[in-house]
Amino acid sequence: MKQEIVVCENLSKTFTVGSSEVKAVDGVSFSFERGEFSSIVGPSGSGKTTLLNLIGTLEVPTQGRIIINGTDLSHFTRDELTNFRRKNLGFVFQFFNLIEGLTAFENIELPLIFDSVPYEQRKQTVDSLIQDFNLDYLRDKFPEELSSGERQRVSIMRALVNNPILLLADEPTGNLDTKTGRAVLDLFDSLNKERGTSILLVTHDLSAAKRANRTLHMHDGKIAFDMKMEEMIEEGI
Numbered sequence: 001m002k003q004e005i006v007v008c009e010n011l012s013k014t015f016t017v018g019s020s021e022v023k024a025v026d027g028v029s030f031s032f033e034r035g036e037f038s039s040i041v042g043p044s045g046s047g048k049t050t051l052l053n054l055i056g057t058l059e060v061p062t063q064g065r066i067i068i069n070g071t072d073l074s075h076f077t078r079d080e081l082t083n084f085r086r087k088n089l090g091f092v093f094q095f096f097n098l099i100e101g102l103t104a105f106e107n108i109e110l111p112l113i114f115d116s117v118p119y120e121q122r123k124q125t126v127d128s129l130i131q132d133f134n135l136d137y138l139r140d141k142f143p144e145e146l147s148s149g150e151r152q153r154v155s156i157m158r159a160l161v162n163n164p165i166l167l168l169a170d171e172p173t174g175n176l177d178t179k180t181g182r183a184v185l186d187l188f189d190s191l192n193k194e195r196g197t198s199i200l201l202v203t204h205d206l207s208a209a210k211r212a213n214r215t216l217h218m219h220d221g222k223i224a225f226d227m228k229m230e231e232m233i234e235e236g237i
């Protein structure tokens with residue numbers, strides 16, 4: 001049965017800078033089903049990051065509401081949102097956001113520490129994830145000892161360690177060369193196909209966007225097109 005895990009209703013986010021207002025997201029409505037892999041594309045400044053951060057509860061909407069996995073987040077306090085995020089969401093960023101003084105294992109473990117998971121359980125979860133990814137060799141290395149592709153893999157494992165219902169990735173290949181970027185996208189593909197991970201991928205790279213089954217095109221804070229992969233093929237995009 002199809003199950004909507006994200007519903008955005010008339011979502012807007014306005015930033016006020018000095019005396020001017022920027023409508024970064026402007027009345028966006030869409031829904032996203034469990035197991036979907038969607039990309040969000042659009043020019044720089046079109047509101048992609050803001051939309052992803054709204055869905056990721058890192059930003060609070062000015063208007064409209066977001067329902068994730070049946071939970072309406074509208075009236076959540078900041079602490080409730082943090083707790084919800086820790087339990088349900090995983091994030092991958094362009095610049096990896098790993099902590100330099102911690103090993104790969106410790107970086108991946110961090111979300112579980114924040115979520116008060118006991119050590120034995122943390123160790124088991126992190127080690128089995130590292131084994132699944134065949135990355136045992138980098139378990140005890142520090143970020144500075146890793147290539148950018150390896151760093152992004154560690155950050156993806158960190159995003160998955162809480163077994164999130166939704167993986168949110170903002171330009172995850174933006175700081176990688178083409179070949180390494182392709183390998184990271186292959187990893188997203190297999191996470192989606194083999195584990196059924198639901199993925200929202202923000203990218204300005206059309207070849208990356210095409211990995212998804214559906215693409216939302218943003219323009220001036222609005223969704224200008226919302227196309228399924230089959231439709232994109234038919235239209236020759």
Ligand SMILES: Nc1ncnc2c1ncn2[C@@H]1O[C@H](COP(=O)(O)OP(=O)(O)O)[C@@H](O)[C@H]1O
Nearest residue numbers: 015017022024043044045046047048049050051
């Ligand atoms: N924290 C912020 N404060 C003020 N303006 C912001 C902030 N974040 C984003 N914006 C503005 O909102 C618009 C959309 O930005 P963003 O969501 O980052 O777009 P994209 O990710 O598509 O490049 C831009 O005009 C940007 O300058």
Ligand SMILES: [Mg+2]
Nearest residue numbers: 048049050170
């Ligand atoms: Mg952005």
